[in-house]
Amino acid sequence: MSQKLKVVVDKAACCGYGVCAEICPEVYKLDANGIVYVDDEIVPEGLEEQAREGADACPQFALAIEPD
């Protein structure tokens, strides 16, 4: 069984570059102001790698992936 992962978002650090949403739009959404949010902090099965890539690509270090 694979370990569940969750996304931790630091909205204050987000500058709205949208890199995360480009890489993994299933997990990272942008609000009307272009600031990141997630519908569900638990990363859906099968999207772990993509979610991690999106988090790693954030130039503001606003996203972290942690074990649930």
Ligand code: SF4
């Ligand atoms: S990549 Fe980082 S700064 Fe850009 S929208 Fe996503 S969380 Fe915000």
